[in-house]
Amino acid sequence: MTRHAPGGGTGPGTGRVTRRGLLGGAAGAAGGAALAAGAGLAMARDDTTTPDEGDLRYSADGPHQAGILTPVQRHACYLAGDVTTDREGLRRLLDTLTARIRALTAGGPVGDDGLVRTAADNGILGDDLPTAGLTITVSVGASLFDRRFGLAPRRPARLVPMPAFADDALDPAWCGGDLLVQVCADEPDVVVHAVRDLLRATRGDLQVRWRRDGFTSPPRPSGTPRNLLGFKDGTANPDVSDDALMDRLVWTHGGGGEPDWVEGGSYHVVRLIRMFVEFWDRVSVREQNAIFGRDKSSGAPLTGTDEFDPPDYTGQSGGGAIRLDAHIRRASRSGTAPDQRILRRGFNYDAGLDAAGNLDMGLIFTCFNADLERQFTAIQRRLEGEALSDYVSPFGGGFYFALPGLGSGEGGWARAVLGT
Ligand SMILES: C=CC1=C(C)c2cc3[nH]c(cc4nc(cc5[nH]c(cc1n2)c(C)c5CCC(=O)O)C(CCC(=O)O)=C4C)c(C)c3C=C
Numbered sequence: 001m002t003r004h005a006p007g008g009g010t011g012p013g014t015g016r017v018t019r020r021g022l023l024g025g026a027a028g029a030a031g032g033a034a035l036a037a038g039a040g041l042a043m044a045r046d047d048t049t050t051p052d053e054g055d056l057r058y059s060a061d062g063p064h065q066a067g068i069l070t071p072v073q074r075h076a077c078y079l080a081g082d083v084t085t086d087r088e089g090l091r092r093l094l095d096t097l098t099a100r101i102r103a104l105t106a107g108g109p110v111g112d113d114g115l116v117r118t119a120a121d122n123g124i125l126g127d128d129l130p131t132a133g134l135t136i137t138v139s140v141g142a143s144l145f146d147r148r149f150g151l152a153p154r155r156p157a158r159l160v161p162m163p164a165f166a167d168d169a170l171d172p173a174w175c176g177g178d179l180l181v182q183v184c185a186d187e188p189d190v191v192v193h194a195v196r197d198l199l200r201a202t203r204g205d206l207q208v209r210w211r212r213d214g215f216t217s218p219p220r221p222s223g224t225p226r227n228l229l230g231f232k233d234g235t236a237n238p239d240v241s242d243d244a245l246m247d248r249l250v251w252t253h254g255g256g257g258e259p260d261w262v263e264g265g266s267y268h269v270v271r272l273i274r275m276f277v278e279f280w281d282r283v284s285v286r287e288q289n290a291i292f293g294r295d296k297s298s299g300a301p302l303t304g305t306d307e308f309d310p311p312d313y314t315g316q317s318g319g320g321a322i323r324l325d326a327h328i329r330r331a332s333r334s335g336t337a338p339d340q341r342i343l344r345r346g347f348n349y350d351a352g353l354d355a356a357g358n359l360d361m362g363l364i365f366t367c368f369n370a371d372l373e374r375q376f377t378a379i380q381r382r383l384e385g386e387a388l389s390d391y392v393s394p395f396g397g398g399f400y401f402a403l404p405g406l407g408s409g410e411g412g413w414a415r416a417v418l419g420t
């Protein structure tokens with residue numbers, strides 16, 4: 001089947017192709033329509049599963065990396081690691097990641113390209129590697145630009161370590177990292193295969209610091225996927241098919257204090273947020289609706305009837321009004337700052353039980369933005385004291401910078417980051 005990624009015309013990094021030939025016609029048109037209609041846990045996706053699913057391929061080459069505007073996949077793994085080598089080793093590491101990402105996202109018979117056919121292909125996908133919508137997105141943390149590699153002058157201007165915000169309970173073991181690798185695909189074994197391949201190829205140069213796996217639900221029953229508090233999550237995301245909007249909200253540009261090499265990249269925020277679900281499940285749905293400002297069943301704002309109705313914030317009290325401490329009221333941009341929006345691309349996580357026997361689950365909140373201060377941080381500060389904060393606890397994550405796309409410049413990532 002064919003699913004066209006929004007913004008697919010702007011570059012291969014957002015486009016999807018199948019490796020076994022042309023599919024299309026009505027299925028393609030339907031997929032495109034589903035995407036144009038709205039968003040998903042981050043961005044909407046067609047939910048039809050066909051035998052061609054394993055073929056869905058996003059090219060790693062283009063002006064932007066895949067995995068940013070790409071419709072959110074079913075499974076994800078976030079790995080943050082520290083670079084354990086010198087400057088030349090960092091060059092090797094970036095070149096290795098590039099080669100492995102190109103090979104893994106191309107898929108095909110093991111041995112076809114000499115890259116996939118290493119002695120160490122882990123074999124868990126058999127001899128013909130499916131792609132299943134695989135995207136591997138590499139971002140760098142502020143710590144990469146410390147004194148170890150002489151990169152301080154090349155730091156993206158707005159890239160700083162993630163501060164602790166009000167109500168955060170950050171555990172250093174779950175924070176930061178020189179590199180963040182986001183691996184997403186529609187099939188869980190495709191994610192695991194890629195993670196093992198990447199770690200084998202980078203062994204000795206990269207030490208993993210933290211890892212968290214995530215998933216999204218299919219639309220239930222329709223519209224945007226739900227998070228583990230039961231609410232549709234991603235409804236009000238900006239339209240990723242609007243190139244001009246993405247240029248303002250998502251992509252970074254050289255100049256204005258930024259080094260030239262950041263062109264086509266994006267600031268990437270990850271927040272690991274535990275949800276106190278046992279507590280939440282004892283709260284009335286009426287109160288839950290008030291906490292978000294939306295109806296749990298339909299996803300509609302409390303001032304409307306359809307998921308995609310615009311919320312009305314003019315009233316401050318009364319039955320249908322959206323409370324002042326409601327999540328969407330705090331999170332939404334004010335009329336005076338229309339570019340204070342973020343592109344969210346979150347995944348649910350389920351990590352079993354904590355030491356006390358409580359369910360350990362939550363949200364891998366991730367978002368992309370052109371300017372951390374103007375967008376994510378401004379919104380995060382508005383959320384301080386919101387009603388939802390009693391039911392969730394951010395404990396990890398970091399601020400990162402998603403590198404420009406492969407193929408966006410001579411010399412690839414190594415030249416972009418190192419400058420030589
Ligand atoms: C700082 C940014 C945000 C954090 C952190 C965050 C955490 C968080 N959000 C939900 C669930 C929902 N969020 C929704 C909307 C929404 N959230 C943010 C930002 C952050 N959320 C924004 C910018 C928006 C859109 C606001 C708007 O313009 O209307 C919604 C409503 C549906 C939707 O639009 O997605 C839900 C549900 C959780 C559970 C959570 C932390 C655990």
Ligand SMILES: [Fe+2]
Nearest residue numbers: 233327328331
């Ligand atoms: Fe939110």
